[in-house]
Amino acid sequence: MKSFLARFHHLIKVYVLYFIGMISLLALFSFSPLQDYQLTFFLLVFLLMLGFALSLARFYGIHKPDNALLPDSNISIVLSQLVRNFPWGIGISGPDGNLLFFNEDFIEETFHNKGVIIEQTTDDEKPFSLLDTSNKEMKSFFKKNITARKERDKLLIHYDDGHVIELHHQKLTQQSSSHHLWIFYDLTDTYEVNKVLHELSGLRSAKFELIPEAMASFDEDGIFLETNKAFRELFSEIFPWESNTKISCYEFDQKLEDICIDNCQFEKINYSAAIKSHRQIRNAGDIFDLLQFKAPQNTVIERTILFSDTISSLGGIISFRDISRQYEIETMKSQFLSTAAHELRTPMANIFGYTELLINQSFTADKQSEILTVIYQQTKKLVNILNDLLDLTRIEARANLSLHYSSISINDLISTTLLEQAPTLAEHQVEFIINGDVALMCDQEKLNQAMINVLSNAVKYSEKSSKIKIVVGRLVKDQVPGVQLQFTDFGRGMTRSQLSKAFEPFYRVDDGDTTTGTGLGLPITKQIIELHNGAINLSSLPGEGTTVTIWLPLQPGSLKQKKLN
């Protein structure tokens, strides 16, 4: 409506100008030498009619104006509606530089200062100054905020307050007098989301790379997509991961199997025996294929392949984990349990068997008493084994902290033990030599137990009235001050193979006397010494005797500190 009135006003102005022109011409002709009033009048009327027609034509849009886009009323209404409802900031400026159409977002983006620009990027290499615009507001906007402009269509602006704007600019025709279209996209939200996604994917990659398990992903055709550091290191000899050649995981698996078969031939074991276990777990479209196998260098490896239906772009993930230690512990545990059960069954067999005989057969009073003595002794043995077993597991489960440390002179410690064990040692000659007394930080009760075990072995495996020699002296080991205790007996000694098994639970040097000893004494002693950060060694010669050498640090914590330093 406004536009119509403006044009009507313009029309009136045109007519006023025509009339002034006509009157001027009429005055000119009145004084002209032609004196042909009729012709002059017709000429004037013709010019008047022509001007009137041209004005009307212009008013109704029949006449083509200078600017093709100068809107008529209908287009104008449609355009203003469109612009108003446009979801982003939009503006159309005329060739004269004035904004013809714009919405609120456009005003906001142009005039509201969003902060300092920290980065601008363009898609186009071709330099183009947005200052080419003749629009005053846009010019001031660019002058104020934007320092680098080299794009034709698109300019990306990062503000220091986190806002990201993409400005699209287009000339609507190729003519110099073209209208300009400006669109502002606020990409702040999109950028935030992208940033988070990018960070997440970076984090995932870093995690994948640094995970201690050897892992690799492969596509639907089995071609490796991504391998992590541990994976590349573990299999560096099988495949040159550095080169960009595509490697199939099936090819890889085959090569791995070949290596394992080679290893089995080398170690002379059956390949099927090298496979410890193989199972598949299905879970909602995913298949886990778990294989535990014996690999070279005495390692046990668990290989897991996840074939996934849920991760559509992925064929699967393969991972390798060294479970040698876990396997070793499990094997040791089950061996220990089975040996313990075996050791318990032997005295039980006697108790059970003799009792059944007593119930079912008749014996003389003497025989009965004899049988009951055996039952009593076997029961005692059973209790001893149980106590030692509990001791051993308790000590094994115990952390350093739960030892009750106190300071005692090494002389007092050994003298106390010798005094306590006097009845056991009564039939032997004990020689105790101490080269300089020293204070020791230790759990007295535990060390006492350890020394009793060593002494009782010395008594058990040597002749009555033979000598047991104890030599104690200071000894610095690996720069740690400590004390060394040597217990030497002059008994039957041990062979090399017996010596190698001496610290194994339940191992006993066979002496035909099965009623004494549980075979747990030395393992318990070793545990106690090691809890003190000390060391225990055995040396022995068959027929000549055995020496147990124990070294203890004066401050049990000092070794740990040294390692840390």
Next chain:
Amino acid sequence: MTKQKNLLIVDDNRELRELVRLTLEYSDYALHEAENADEALQIIKAISPDVILLDIMMPGEMDGLDLCRLIKSHSKMKAIRVIMLSAKGQQSDLKFGGEAGADAYFVKPFSPMSLLDSINGNNSVDWAQNSFR
């Protein structure tokens, strides 16, 4: 009363050998004892026993299963009835015993009366069913 048959117990546990001796007191069997497989082989050669009670875990190079295999693979000895008497009581242990050719397997602790039945050839208790496992 003179005993008609010979039985050899091979076990390193003295008390257990004594238990078997008492168990057999009123039976038809004369008892011979060995502490390990080597001793056992000498006695087998000397007296050719009718029944052998055999422990598995024993000192020496040869264990009970080795000895059992040796006996059962020897044409002159394979008729001897071999009864394993062991603290090893897992299913796999029983299987190994069977594979070695043992005629019966008793897991310690065992019932001396059931053992006597087995020695006398009653097979109903042979495979450790009556043992306290």
